[in-house]
Amino acid sequence: MSDAMSGDAVDRILKQWARERPDLDVSPMGVIGRLSRCAALLSQRLDGVFAEYGLSGWEFDVLATLRRAGAPYQLAPTELFSSLMVTSGTMTHRLKVLEGKGWIVREASNQDARSTLVRLSGEGFALLERALEGHVANEHAILSALPARSVDALEKRLAELLAALETPRG
Amino acid sequence: MSDAMSGDAVDRILKQWARERPDLDVSPMGVIGRLSRCAALLSQRLDGVFAEYGLSGWEFDVLATLRRAGAPYQLAPTELFSSLMVTSGTMTHRLKVLEGKGWIVREASNQDARSTLVRLSGEGFALLERALEGHVANEHAILSALPARSVDALEKRLAELLAALETPRG
DNA sequence: CAAATTAATCTTGAAATCAAGACAAGGAGA
DNA sequence: TCTCCTTGTCTTGATTTCAAGATTAATTTG
Numbered sequence: 254m255s256d257a258m259s260g261d262a263v264d265r266i267l268k269q270w271a272r273e274r275p276d277l278d279v280s281p282m283g284v285i286g287r288l289s290r291c292a293a294l295l296s297q298r299l300d301g302v303f304a305e306y307g308l309s310g311w312e313f314d315v316l317a318t319l320r321r322a323g324a325p326y327q328l329a330p331t332e333l334f335s336s337l338m339v340t341s342g343t344m345t346h347r348l349k350v351l352e353g354k355g356w357i358v359r360e361a362s363n364q365d366a367r368s369t370l371v372r373l374s375g376e377g378f379a380l381l382e383r384a385l386e387g388h389v390a391n392e393h394a395i396l397s398a399l400p401a402r403s404v405d406a407l408e409k410r411l412a413e414l415l416a417a418l419e420t421p422r423g
Numbered sequence: 424m425s426d427a428m429s430g431d432a433v434d435r436i437l438k439q440w441a442r443e444r445p446d447l448d449v450s451p452m453g454v455i456g457r458l459s460r461c462a463a464l465l466s467q468r469l470d471g472v473f474a475e476y477g478l479s480g481w482e483f484d485v486l487a488t489l490r491r492a493g494a495p496y497q498l499a500p501t502e503l504f505s506s507l508m509v510t511s512g513t514m515t516h517r518l519k520v521l522e523g524k525g526w527i528v529r530e531a532s533n534q535d536a537r538s539t540l541v542r543l544s545g546e547g548f549a550l551l552e553r554a555l556e557g558h559v560a561n562e563h564a565i566l567s568a569l570p571a572r573s574v575d576a577l578e579k580r581l582a583e584l585l586a587a588l589e590t591p592r593g
Numbered sequence: 594c595a596a597a598t599t600a601a602t603c604t605t606g607a608a609a610t611c612a613a614g615a616c617a618a619g620g621a622g623a
Numbered sequence: 624t625c626t627c628c629t630t631g632t633c634t635t636g637a638t639t640t641c642a643a644g645a646t647t648a649a650t651t652t653g
Contacts (some may be wrong), residue, residue, distance in 0.1 A: 261582065261585050261586055261589055262506075262585075262589065263582075263585065266491065269491040269492065269493070270491050272493065273490065273491050273493055274491075274555070277555070277556075277559055278559070278563070279559055281559065281562035281563055281565070281566050282559075282562065283578050284566065284574055284577055284578040284581065285465060285469075285562055285565075285566075287578065287581040287582060287584075287585050288458065288461060288462055288465065288581055289462055289465070289466070290508075290585055290588075291458060291462075291581055291584050291585050291588060292458055292459055292461075292462035292463075293462075293508055294585075294588040294589070295455060295458065295459070295588065296459070298588070299455075309608095309609095311609080320443065321436065321439040321440050321443050321444075322439065323439070323442065323443055329631080329632095330631075330632065330633095331630085331631055331632080336432075338460075338463055339609095339610075339611085340610075340611055340612075341631075341632060341633075342610080342611065342612080342613095342632090342633070342634075342635090343609075343610055343611070344632090345632070345633055345634080346608095346609070346610080347609090350608095350609095365618075365619075365630090365631075366617085366618060366619085367616095367617065367618050367619075367630075367631045367632065368618095368631060368632075369631095369632080385444070385447070386447075389447055389448070389449055389451065389452075392451035392452065392455055393448070393451055395451070395455075395587075395588075396451050396454065396455075398584075398587035398590075399583055399584060399587060403580055403583055403584075404454055406576060406580050407454055407577070407580035407581070407583075407584065408453050408454040408457065410573055410576050410577035410580060411454065411457040411458055411461055411577070412431065412433075412457060413569055413573055413577075414457075414461050414568075414569060414573075414577065415431050415432075415433065415457050415460055415461050415464075416431055417565075417568035417569060418460075418461060418464040418465065418468070418565075419431055419432065419464070420568075479638095479639095481639080499601080499602095500601075500602065500603095501600085501601055501602080509640075509641085510640075510641055510642075511601075511602060511603075512602090512603075512604075512605090512640080512641065512642080512643095513639075513640055513641070514602090515602070515603055515604080516638095516639075516640080517639090535600090535601075535648075535649075536647085536648055536649085537600075537601045537602065537646095537647060537648045537649075538601060538602075538648095539601095539602080
């Protein structure tokens with residue numbers, strides 16, 4: 254029941270609903286509200302470090318996706334927007350910007366004439382490697398506010414939830 | 424360590440990093456990646472139900488904030504954008520749209536001549552009450568995929584994390 | 594009380610995103 | 624092969640959001 258006087262923003266919301274709509278069981282708002290709020294605050298913190306490397310969050314995401322794909326650090330636009338959960342139109346725009354900054358290069362696919370593959374440039378690779386260090390350090394620092402045991406437990410529960418959310422509904 | 428073969432999207436990412444950068448401890452990406460992904464998928468699911476009532480997510484959020492404030496369902500724009508974690512400019516735009524749809528009305532504050540208070544209209548109130556039912560039912564349904572115990576545990580851990588994230592850093 | 598500071602809101606212009614649709618190329622089947 | 628359906632990508636137009644600055648009112652100081 255998430256009792257205790259946590260006193261965070263979500264607790265205040267739950268108290269308001271309890272007063273206004275005591276008939277409703279709004280307990281799911283506790284978990285879901287905290288999850289959304291954590292996500293929003295986390296992404297702010299992550300963006301702060303990305304900015305130190307002259308990157309926005311989405312720029313880091315695209316470069317990192319290419320990087321972790323392994324040599325030759327090349328993927329098709331469809332693979333990119335599928336992984337990153339954005340639309341194809343969004344990816345078109347992102348790639349245009351990243352190409353303009355010289356962090357990616359594009360070249361026709363041998364396999365599929367419809368596709369113009371995306372590859373990390375040398376500069377893109379180097380920039381990502383640098384930013385990655387800072388990013389990972391940042392994530393460690395953020396989670397260091399919690400006992401390791403809590404982080405592990407959190408991850409386990411999130412994995413369960415993610416599995417449920419990724420399962421196509423029936 | 425979130426072992427087991429959960430096999431979700433984040434696991435695949437972690438495996439890629441382990442192959443490409445075995446020197447880095449990217450374990451924080453497991454928690455943080457799952458959290459972000461859960462948040463994204465959740466908000467899609469919630470939007471689906473909001474749409475059934477002709478609402479977008481942000482519209483529901485604003486109306487709900489006014490509703491749970493209690494009678495007379497009236498707040499200043501600053502209170503709204505602070506609660507909702509958006510900028511003042513964003514709120515100006517949102518209020519213009521909601522006023523155009525007739526779901527809120529605005530009136531000058533007695534206390535502060537700089538402020539034009541926002542109040543739920545009768546229609547806004549009625550619409551929100553309806554949408555709220557569907558929304559809460561939806562949240563219950565989503566979480567019903569997990570054992571109640573897991574949900575409780577998840578909430579506890581998220582509360583810890585949220586407390587850490589809301590604490591101004593030093 | 595006047596001046597300086599702070600606070601509340603709105604305006605402006607630029608980014609980023611999505612939905613829908615356009616199109617060309619791939620692939621399956623008659 | 625010729626058609627039809629699917630797939631991969633881009634285009635277009637509308638939304639939504641933010642950052643920065645403008646404005647006006649409230650508050651604090653000297």
